[in-house]
Amino acid sequence: MKKRVINVPALETGAPYNLCVCYGDVVYVSGLLPCDAEFSKKLREARASSSPSPPFPDLSFERQVEIAMDNLKTVIEAAGSNMDCLLKVMVWLKDQGQQHEFDRIYRRYFRATEVLPARTRIQAGRLPMNCDVEVEALGYIPTD
Numbered sequence: 001m002k003k004r005v006i007n008v009p010a011l012e013t014g015a016p017y018n019l020c021v022c023y024g025d026v027v028y029v030s031g032l033l034p035c036d037a038e039f040s041k042k043l044r045e046a047r048a049s050s051s052p053s054p055p056f057p058d059l060s061f062e063r064q065v066e067i068a069m070d071n072l073k074t075v076i077e078a079a080g081s082n083m084d085c086l087l088k089v090m091v092w093l094k095d096q097g098q099q100h101e102f103d104r105i106y107r108r109y110f111r112a113t114e115v116l117p118a119r120t121r122i123q124a125g126r127l128p129m130n131c132d133v134e135v136e137a138l139g140y141i142p143t144d
Contacts (some may be wrong), residue, residue, distance in 0.1 A: 006018070006079045008074055012040060027139045029075050031135065031136040065106070072135050086117040089118075090119070092127055094126070
């Protein structure tokens with residue numbers, strides 16, 4: 001087995017880590033922030049020129065969750081898998097009081113309750129760029 005790095009150029013931010021690494025049929029997804037392709041490009045450009053990071057966009061909590069979950073879906077699919085093959089998801093919220101809104105959006109990304117992954121959700125003191133949510137995952141590539 002070999003380690004494989006999964007690239008999703010539109011989501012790359014120029015940070016010193018890979019968004020996704022596979023080993024065999026196991027998929028490891030780094031913590032993903034609610035950075036859409038446009039903001040990711042601004043971060044890449046700032047980091048490449050050693051400039052300060054641009055200010056994080058003023059987005060609603062709901063929109064931040066959608067972007068982070070869309071990014072997770074994009075990355076896991078780029079690895080040859082899908083959301084129903086996630087085994088564990090770790091979620092960091094800036095405000096645990098938003099857990100019900102997070103859960104409402106989160107459920108939309110899975111086919112059925114039976115395929116929901118194990119999950120940890122915690123409140124973080126401060127997330128990168130002071131955003132409201134970050135998600136990380138562990139999954140597998142289906143063989144059938």
